[in-house]
Amino acid sequence: MAGLKNRKFRGVNEVTFFVEDVREATWWIEDLTGEKPVFVGKGFTKFIIGSTEVGIHSSDEKTRPGVAGQVAYWEVDDMDSVVVDFLSLGGCLYREPITGIDKSRVCQVMDLFGNVWGLLEKGPKNQAKYERPLQ
Numbered sequence: 089m090a091g092l093k094n095r096k097f098r099g100v101n102e103v104t105f106f107v108e109d110v111r112e113a114t115w116w117i118e119d120l121t122g123e124k125p126v127f128v129g130k131g132f133t134k135f136i137i138g139s140t141e142v143g144i145h146s147s148d149e150k151t152r153p154g155v156a157g158q159v160a161y162w163e164v165d166d167m168d169s170v171v172v173d174f175l176s177l178g179g180c181l182y183r184e185p186i187t188g189i190d191k192s193r194v195c196q197v198m199d200l201f202g203n204v205w206g207l208l209e210k211g212p213k214n215q216a217k218y219e220r221p222l223q
Contacts, residue, residue, distance in 0.1 A: 101163035101208050102134075104143035106151040113144045129189075150183060151196075151204075159196060161206030167193050170207055174199070187211075 107113040114125060114133045127134040131146035147153050164170045167185060174197040175181070182204050183196035191211025196204050 096165050098163040098165075100140065100160045102141035102143055102161040102206070103158055104145050104161065104206065105153075105158045106145050106147040107153050108147055110144050110146055117142065117144060156204075159204050159206040161194060161208040163208050163210065165209070167195060167207050167209040171195065171197060174205070 105113065110131055110133055114128070117133075117135055118124060121135065121137050123135050123137055125133045125135050133144040135142045135144075145151075151159065171181060171185070178200045180198050181195065182198040183194075185193050185195035187193050188211075193209040193211070194206065196206050198204050
């Protein structure tokens with residue numbers, strides 16, 4: 089377990105809710121929070137609520153809506169080494185790493201207990217959180 093202790097987990101960066109209808113959920117979140125999205129794309133909307141990024145993502149066969157329909161994304165400095173640590177401790181890769189349009193990398197790993205952890209490695213141009221809403 090020493091490997092995980094040496095990694096610099098910065099805290100939860102984003103909570104993503106997986107839903108059947110992204111447009112409907114976007115409207116609902118706007119109504120609930122009074123916040124406008126900072127990003128709207130096909131199958132994904134992002135809000136900033138307080139200091140937390142909240143994603144609304146289309147559900148699929150891996151992540152369904154419901155009690156287990158959200159994933160907290162932990163910001164890490166080196167995703168690959170953190171994934172190796174999860175694997176070495178008996179975890180497994182649940183969603184392969186992908187690189188988003190903002191050059192940030194995300195993936196999901198599952199711990200021994202069936203919990204999914206989201207990992208987010210900010211892209212070089214995205215070390216700061218979104219600073220302005222979309223026009």
